[in-house]
Amino acid sequence: LIGIDIGGTHVRVAAVARDGRVEHRLSMRTDPERGPQVVIANVIEQVLEILDASGRSADSELAIGVGVTGPVDVNTGVVTNPYTLTGWPPTDLLRPFGQRFPQATLAIDNDANVAAYGEWAVGAGKGSRRLAMVTIGTGIGAGFLIDGVVQRSSTGQHSEAGHQILDASGPPCYCGARGCWEVLASGTALNARLGGRSITSQEIEVQEIVRQTGLWIGLGLANLCAIFAPDTVVIGGGVGLHLDIMRDVIEENMRRQRVMVPVDVPVLAAQNGDDAGVIGAALMARDRQEGRSA
Numbered sequence: 001l002i003g004i005d006i007g008g009t010h011v012r013v014a015a016v017a018r019d020g021r022v023e024h025r026l027s028m029r030t031d032p033e034r035g036p037q038v039v040i041a042n043v044i045e046q047v048l049e050i051l052d053a054s055g056r057s058a059d060s061e062l063a064i065g066v067g068v069t070g071p072v073d074v075n076t077g078v079v080t081n082p083y084t085l086t087g088w089p090p091t092d093l094l095r096p097f098g099q100r101f102p103q104a105t106l107a108i109d110n111d112a113n114v115a116a117y118g119e120w121a122v123g124a125g126k127g128s129r130r131l132a133m134v135t136i137g138t139g140i141g142a143g144f145l146i147d148g149v150v151q152r153s154s155t156g157q158h159s160e161a162g163h164q165i166l167d168a169s170g171p172p173c174y175c176g177a178r179g180c181w182e183v184l185a186s187g188t189a190l191n192a193r194l195g196g197r198s199i200t201s202q203e204i205e206v207q208e209i210v211r212q213t214g215l216w217i218g219l220g221l222a223n224l225c226a227i228f229a230p231d232t233v234v235i236g237g238g239v240g241l242h243l244d245i246m247r248d249v250i251e252e253n254m255r256r257q258r259v260m261v262p263v264d265v266p267v268l269a270a271q272n273g274d275d276a277g278v279i280g281a282a283l284m285a286r287d288r289q290e291g292r293s294a
């Protein structure tokens with residue numbers, strides 16, 4: 001299996017065993033301003049390098065999964081994301097891989113969805129029947145799975161939970177709205193408030209910033225719980241790594257906002273770390289190859 005994770009800053013490529021273990025991995029800067037054709041060509045080079053290291057060829061029976069930042073049509077493979085893939089026109093990400101790797105089964109989805117799929121398959125969401133996984137990093141993305149099937153619109157669009165509005169008079173978001181969850185609670189928002197100080201600092205001011213950010217995270221999660229009624233919430237991305245510091249305030253706010261939902265939903269830290277995207281994408285392609293809907 002090959003997993004590819006195309007983010008706004010880094011591209012990761014990995015050879016993944018069928019049980020989800022990463023066997024080889026490479027990463028490079030995305031530098032999206034070089035344009036989609038150059039970036040795709042470089043990714044294909046990395047895949048060839050990984051195949052070489054694994055003793056396989058481009059003609060092997062592969063399953064190649066791609067997770068990509070931003071809106072993507074999972075049926076056509078076209079990503080439309082001029083925001084974090086700056087300046088890109090709508091780009092077919094699957095066709096070049098299909099041409100270069102003719103025996104491959106291909107799958108593509110938004111990066112938050114593939115990360116959620118990986119956590120359901122081999123991570124903290126294993127066994128969950130209604131999983132909400134939220135990736136809190138540069139932005140906020142979320143994936144929702146019912147019985148292991150990623151929930152998408154009828155035209156294949158992923159959810160945009162990061163752009164739920166928590167404060168309609170809050171700071172502007174690039175999407176055009178104000179006070180989106182992502183503007184208030186992402187790693188970017190947290191880092192801007194910290195201004196270079198460590199999140200683990202004991203300074204009163206830092207603790208207040210952590211508390212405030214945790215409140216926004218908890219409020220957004222409470223909304224997700226009220227609407228989706230998950231049995232498990234998994235948090236990944238950079239903030240997921242610091243979940244222990246924020247867990248109390250997040251859960252306190254979730255409880256306060258969530259009185260109508262009479263279940264205690266566990267909030268768990270993601271287990272696949274930086275490999276979340278490549279693992280999830282590879283396993284999505286594996287399951288498509290085996291005829292299972294993912």
Ligand SMILES: [Zn+2]
Pocket residue numbers: 162163173174175176177180182
């Ligand atoms: Zn927004």
